Amino acid sequence: MTGSGSERLAPAEKNMQELQTNSPQAPEDCQLPKLSLIYKRHPTYGVDLYISGKEGAADLELLHSNGITTVINCAVNLDFNYVRQPQVVSDHQGSVYGPGEIRYYKIGLIDGAGNPETQMVAAHYILRAALEQVLPDKPSYPRRERGNVLINCRGGRSRSVAVVALFLHLTLPDEFATLDAAIAHVRKHRELPENEWFKAPKPVLADAARRAADWICMVDSVARPS
Structure with a gap:
């Protein structure tokens, strides 16, 4: 007669199963708010800046209720489909396209090493472009609203923290004279616990933001009319 599933396991498999069961688990990250207001009414752009993880960014009702249009x-490693009235692409079975309910930009950072040196620079300029673009008054540009802005990543702990801190440091230097001051502000308003600060943001991303700040200042000094 055959035994139960656990009885049929070979000794080595049973030992491995017991080891996995009894091994101490790494502590889980603290649960963060679904959506965090990081800076209210940016004086240059007149909008509120938010951070979230994937859950907040996926909640259209939550975004609309907070006046988030971008x-x-x-x-x-994360994508969203904000298209509610899709049109099927004829040469790609099952693919859809169309205007989304939210204006959507993607930076596409890795949460760690592997990003090109200039990608954090690009991240800053994409964020600024989202705030500064003037869209034409045409039917093909239906999302012209200028509302609040959400910057997200998967957990809202690292990539988005680095990008927003860099933006605050460079656009509000009197308030955030250093990148570290901006990171501290973002951590506080994102409610990141102190025991996560070593990885929120990841050190490699914070270092990339520091280098990016120098390059951006150089670019802006050349681009700025005298």
Whole structure:
């Protein structure tokens, strides 16, 4: 007679199963708010800046209720479909396209090493473009609203924190004279617990933001009319 599933396991398999069951689990990250207001009424752009993870960015009702019209996705390994009235692409079975309910930009950072040196620079300029673009008054540009902005990544802990901190440091230097001051502000308003600060943001991303700040200042000094 055959035994139960656990009885049929070979000794090595049973030992591995017991080891996995009894091994201490790494502590889970603290649950963060679904949506966090990071900076209210930016004096240059007149909008509120928010951070979230994937859950907040996916909640259209939550975005609309907070006046968010633009989402900037920092994560390469996360996508959203904001198209509610899709049109099927004839040469791609099952693919859809169309205007989304939210204006959507993607930066596509890795949460760690592997990003090109200039990608954090690009992240800053994409965020600024989202705030500064003037869209034409045409039917093919239906999302012309200028509302609040959400910057997200998968968890709202690292990539989005680095990008927003860099933006605050460079656009509000009197208030955030250093990148570290801006990171501290974002951590506080994102309610990141202190025991996560070593990875929120990841050190490699914070270092990339520091280098990007120098390059952006150089670019802006050349681009700015005298």
